[in-house]
C-alpha cells in the first residue's frame with residue numbers, strides 16, 4: 001500500500017502506525033531521536049534533525065501523506081515540502097505551538113480562555129498579577145507539555161522566586177473548575193466532523209492520570225458548547241485529522257485551556273472503548289477515506305496512565321479480563337514519563 005509519513009517518534013506515532021498497518025498502509029517515521037518507540041512498529045525510520053532539509057525531502061518523497069504525532073514539530077522546515085502532503089495543515093501546528101496565539105485565535109471564534117496576559121519581563125508579570133489576580137499559573141508560550149514549563153503562583157512574593165530565562169511567557173488566572181474534559185473530534189477531507197464521547201480528565205502534578213467516559217451529567221451540560229467551539233476551530237483551520245481541545249468545566253460554562261493538533265492521551269480509551277479509535281479515524285481522515293463510527297463500545301470506560309515511577313504487576317493487571325494493557329516499549333522509566341496505559345471496559 002501507500003506510505004504514511006509520521007513526524008515524531010513517541011507512543012502516539014506508535015499507535016498511529018499500528019492503526020495504519022491494519023488499513024494496509026506502510027508508515028515511515030521521521031524523528032530526531034536515534035531510536036524511538038514508533039520506529040519499532042513502522043516500515044521505515046529516518047533519524048535526523050528537524051532542520052535537515054535533505055533528509056526531510058528524502059522522507060517526503062517516500063510518503064503519500066505526512067502527519068504529526070508531536071505538536072512541537074518546527075514549522076519552518078515544513079515550508080519546503082509540498083503543502084498538499086501535510087495533514088493537518090501546518091497552520092494548525094503554528095497556532096497550537098504558541099499559547100498566546102492559540103488563546104487569541106480561540107477568542108476570535110467566540111471561545112473563552114482563562115484570563116491571560118503576555119509576560120516577557122518581571123514588570124509584565126507584576127502588572128499581570130495586578131490585573132488578573134492570584135492564584136495563577138505562569139507558562140512558557142512554547143514547548144510545554146505534561147505541565148513542564150509552568151509555575152504556580154499563590155502569592156505576590158512567589159513572583160520573586162521565578163527566574164525568567166528570556167523565553168516568552170503567558171500568565172493565566174487559576175480557573176476554579178469543577179472538572180476537566182476534552183473534546184476529541186475527527187474532521188475528514190470532505191468536512192465531515194465526528195466527535196468521540198467526552199472524557200473527564202484527572203491530572204496529577206500537571207500530568208494526565210485518568211480519563212473516564214461517560215462524563216457526569218454536570219460535565220455533559222458543557223459538551224454542546226465545547227463541541228461547537230472545537231468544530232469552529234477545525235473548520236477555521238481547514239483541519240484534516242484528529243483534533244483535541246481541553247476544557248475546564250466551570251459554573252460559567254466551559255473555559256478553553258489548550259488544543260492539541262493531533263491524537264491525544266485522553267483519547268487512548270477509544271482503542272477498545274469506541275467502535276472506531278482516534279488512531280484509525282485519524283488515518284482514515286488523512287488518507288481521504290470515510291470516517292468510522294466513534295460511538296461507545298461499552299457502558300463506560302476508564303483509562304489509567306502508567307507513569308515511569310509507578311510499580312506495576314502486569315500479570316495482576318491482566319488477570320482482570322476487563323483490563324487492556326498497552327506498553328509503549330520505553331526503556332528508561334524516568335519519573336512522570338508515560339510508559340503505557342490500562343483501559344478498563346465496563347460492560348452491561
Ligand code: ATP
Pocket residue numbers: 114137139144145146147148172173174175176180203206207208246257258
Ligand atoms: P499537556 O500535557 O496536556 O499538553 P501542558 O503542559 O500543555 O499539558 P496545560 O494543559 O496547560 O499543560 O496544564 C496542565 C494542567 O494544569 C491542566 O490540565 C490543569 O489541570 C492545570 N492547569 C493549567 N492551566 C490552568 C489554569 N489556568 N487554571 C487551573 N488549572 C490549570
Ligand code: MG
Pocket residue numbers: 144145146258
Ligand atoms: Mg499542552
Ligand code: MG
Pocket residue numbers: 246257258
Ligand atoms: Mg493540557
